[in-house]
Amino acid sequence: MSVSTDPPVKRRDFLGLTALGSFLAAVAASVGGMLSLAFPRAFPEPSRRYKIGLANDFRVGEVRRPEGRNVFIFHRPEGFVAISAVCTHLGCIVNQAPPGFVCPCHGSRFDPNGKVLQGPAPSPLPWYEISLAPDGQLQVDESRTVSAGTYFQA
Amino acid sequence: MSQPNPIAGEAHEPPPGGLAALVANLKALPQTLKRSLVRHGPPVTDRARSEAVTQNFFLHIHSARVHRWSLRPSFTLGLGLIAFFSFVILAVTGVLLMFYYKPTTALAYDSIKEIHFMVPAGRIIRNMHRWAAHLMVASVILHMVRVFFTASYKGGRQFNWVLGILLWVLTMALSYTGYLLPWDQLGYWAMVIGTNIATSIREVTDALGITRYFDPGAYMQAALVGGRVLGDEALIRFNMIHCILLPLLTAVFIGVHFWRIRKDGGLSRPPDADAVLGPPPEDCRPVFTQEPKKTYGLMALVRGKSPAVGRGPENTLPSWPHLFYAEATVLMVTVVFLLAWAFLQDAPLKEPANPLVPENPAKAPWYFLGLQELVSYSAFMGGIGIPTVALLGLALVPYLDREQTVSGRWFGGSAREKRIALVSAAFGLTAVLGLETFAIAFGWLRNWFPDIPQIAVILFNPGTVLTAVYMLWSLLVAHRTGSTRLGAVGLFTCFLAGFLVLTIIAVWFRGPNWVFYWWPTLWPTH
Ligand code: HEM
Numbered sequence: 001m002s003v004s005t006d007p008p009v010k011r012r013d014f015l016g017l018t019a020l021g022s023f024l025a026a027v028a029a030s031v032g033g034m035l036s037l038a039f040p041r042a043f044p045e046p047s048r049r050y051k052i053g054l055a056n057d058f059r060v061g062e063v064r065r066p067e068g069r070n071v072f073i074f075h076r077p078e079g080f081v082a083i084s085a086v087c088t089h090l091g092c093i094v095n096q097a098p099p100g101f102v103c104p105c106h107g108s109r110f111d112p113n114g115k116v117l118q119g120p121a122p123s124p125l126p127w128y129e130i131s132l133a134p135d136g137q138l139q140v141d142e143s144r145t146v147s148a149g150t151y152f153q154a
Numbered sequence: 155m156s157q158p159n160p161i162a163g164e165a166h167e168p169p170p171g172g173l174a175a176l177v178a179n180l181k182a183l184p185q186t187l188k189r190s191l192v193r194h195g196p197p198v199t200d201r202a203r204s205e206a207v208t209q210n211f212f213l214h215i216h217s218a219r220v221h222r223w224s225l226r227p228s229f230t231l232g233l234g235l236i237a238f239f240s241f242v243i244l245a246v247t248g249v250l251l252m253f254y255y256k257p258t259t260a261l262a263y264d265s266i267k268e269i270h271f272m273v274p275a276g277r278i279i280r281n282m283h284r285w286a287a288h289l290m291v292a293s294v295i296l297h298m299v300r301v302f303f304t305a306s307y308k309g310g311r312q313f314n315w316v317l318g319i320l321l322w323v324l325t326m327a328l329s330y331t332g333y334l335l336p337w338d339q340l341g342y343w344a345m346v347i348g349t350n351i352a353t354s355i356r357e358v359t360d361a362l363g364i365t366r367y368f369d370p371g372a373y374m375q376a377a378l379v380g381g382r383v384l385g386d387e388a389l390i391r392f393n394m395i396h397c398i399l400l401p402l403l404t405a406v407f408i409g410v411h412f413w414r415i416r417k418d419g420g421l422s423r424p425p426d427a428d429a430v431l432g433p434p435p436e437d438c439r440p441v442f443t444q445e446p447k448k449t450y451g452l453m454a455l456v457r458g459k460s461p462a463v464g465r466g467p468e469n470t471l472p473s474w475p476h477l478f479y480a481e482a483t484v485l486m487v488t489v490v491f492l493l494a495w496a497f498l499q500d501a502p503l504k505e506p507a508n509p510l511v512p513e514n515p516a517k518a519p520w521y522f523l524g525l526q527e528l529v530s531y532s533a534f535m536g537g538i539g540i541p542t543v544a545l546l547g548l549a550l551v552p553y554l555d556r557e558q559t560v561s562g563r564w565f566g567g568s569a570r571e572k573r574i575a576l577v578s579a580a581f582g583l584t585a586v587l588g589l590e591t592f593a594i595a596f597g598w599l600r601n602w603f604p605d606i607p608q609i610a611v612i613l614f615n616p617g618t619v620l621t622a623v624y625m626l627w628s629l630l631v632a633h634r635t636g637s638t639r640l641g642a643v644g645l646f647t648c649f650l651a652g653f654l655v656l657t658i659i660a661v662w663f664r665g666p667n668w669v670f671y672w673w674p675t676l677w678p679t680h
């Protein structure tokens with residue numbers, strides 16, 4: 001009986017494979033390193049929580065667009081709501097028009113609660129959380145959504 | 155050694171001796187400089203004419219001789235050249251614009267105004283840059299159309315067709331990233347829509363309810379926008395992509411595209427090209443005017459099925475001057491056309507970007523409006539799904555149709571192919587017009603079933619239906635005719651018909667809120 005002394009991988013192949021492997025690993029690492037450049041640890045952006053004034057300053061039935069923010073504040077008989085003005089289709093800013101909101105870019109239409117009635121928007125306009133700031137003003141937090149129909153009573 | 159070199163002219167032996175030699179060398183300087191630059195004699199012999207091409211860095215991408223078939227304007231229509239020269243003009247005017255353009259949200263808009271009103275010739279340079287972009291897009295598309303209908307993607311040219319598709323994508327990406335830069339209403343909202351299309355894979359992950367675990371859209375957004383809101387970060391990214399990354403890639407791939415043309419044996423031509431052309435006219439320095447000093451074999455003969463192999467360069471002409479006359483003519487016509495356009499019409503500049511109020515309607519430039527029309531049915535399908543399918547389908551055409559048909563002649567010179575193209579055009583137009591009319595008149599799924607799940611709209615909307623109908627049509631044609639080439643003709647013609655009609659509808663028949671209007675004068679005013 002003869003025992004084969006040939007290793008399963010020849011030495012030369014082994015060295016070649018190692019070289020190829022380390023080459024590919026180096027390429028992958030440097031490409032990955034370069035790509036990671038696109039994802040900084042923190043993104044510069046304005047705070048997503050802001051104050052919109054005292055509840056008493058709002059008349060029932062009033063709509064406001066806080067300065068520089070893409071949001072509608074409604075004071076309805078049921079309470080306060082903050083509905084996003086950013087179309088869920090591709091990010092245009094909707095206008096308030098019958099039946100509720102209309103997007104100028106590709107014609108999505110929403111009812112007054114932000115539900116999609118027509119057009120390509122895939123989801124309803126989100127409602128943002130409203131709370132009371134320590135100084136008594138109302139404040140909106142765009143990083144938190146609440147389910148449609150959640151009213152804030154001041 | 156003793157014989158004077160006929161190419162370099164008479165050899166000037168330097169006289170011996172220090173200062174005298176220096177003076178003599180100085181006197182000979184213009185001559186010696188010229189000779190070290192241009193290392194062949196005047197291009198009056200065949201050999202010098204080839205060397206004028208092969209020894210010049212900029213010209214040597216051409217072959218030394220060119221077949222007379224390739225020089226027929228009715229074959230190429232000069233469209234590839236127009237695309238190339240538009241690109242060159244874009245590079246030159248673009249570098250000039252960069253001297254004044256400032257890629258920050260605070261300064262970009264004013265710097266464009268400055269270029270327009272304050273910088274000498276700035277208006278013309280900017281206009282030319284903008285209109286050359288339009289011309290490049292148009293000529294690239296038309297060039298693809300000519301390559302397709304002359305079946306020039308066959309006979310070893312498969313890969314060059316794929317490269318061409320890549321160049322088309324690069325061209326569109328260049329023009330998209332370019333018109334964002336002025337930071338006006340047009341650019342800003344195009345950027346909002348474009349970056350959201352890039353993230354619209356989220357529409358699918360949302361519909362499947364898996365966004366919380368797997369959100370590739372977020373990566374796209376972070377990479378392109380550099381944050382959640384469009385601002386300086388995004389503008390700088392797009393500026394770098396537009397001014398450096400994409401031009402470099404495009405230049406490299408154009409180089410490869412041209413190199414492949416040579417390796418594929420020059421432009422395509424039908425087997426009977428020589429018979430059709432007949433003998434070359436007297437005055438065009440046809441073949442060898444003198445005994446060649448060395449063999450031309452390697453320069454004029456190429457690998458492949460090209461008819462030139464083994465038959466000598468009979469119906470070829472020296473590229474110098476024939477091809478260069480043709481190229482210079484196309485260059486001059488392109489430049490004059492763009493100059494006139496730039497003088498007569500100013501590139502658009504809307505109001506400064508206002509992130510609170512989009513334009514109504516917010517329309518992209520014409521070459522994206524077909525996509526915008528599709529996007530108005532589904533963001534993901536219109537912006538990513540259907541374009542990907544269409545591009546893949548186009549890129550694979552040469553691999554799915556491997557029939558040996560006549561290349562290098564419009565419709566392969568076959569009445570049948572022309573008829574199939576016409577019938578397919580009629581079918582393609584009817585299908586797209588029918589679907590659009592239906593969707594405009596009766597709405598689509600969500601109008602009838604307000605609570606329908608989004609995934610149904612993604613999968614089944616006018617865009618996806620149209621794509622499916624076109625694919626079925628081309629299968630039907632291939633089946634009925636028993637020819638993959640004719641199937642490809644069916645698909646490509648339908649694709650063109652769809653592109654054309656969607657673009658026209660979006661350009662002229664869509665008004666505020668993307669509502670259908672018969673004419674812009676009917677838009678409501680307010
Ligand atoms: C930046 C864009 C492009 C440039 C600058 C360009 C340039 C050229 C030029 C100058 C030629 C020589 C013949 C002619 O002028 O027609 C050519 C040939 C060719 N192009 Fe393009 N092209 C571009 C895009 C495309 C596209 C989009 C396709 C198709 C998908 C394509 C496929 C081809 C093929 C297959 C040939 C060889 C044609 C033959 O042998 O007859 N190219 N191109």
Ligand code: FES
Pocket residue numbers: 087088089090091092103104105106107108119120121
């Ligand atoms: S962005 Fe609102 S409909 Fe497209």
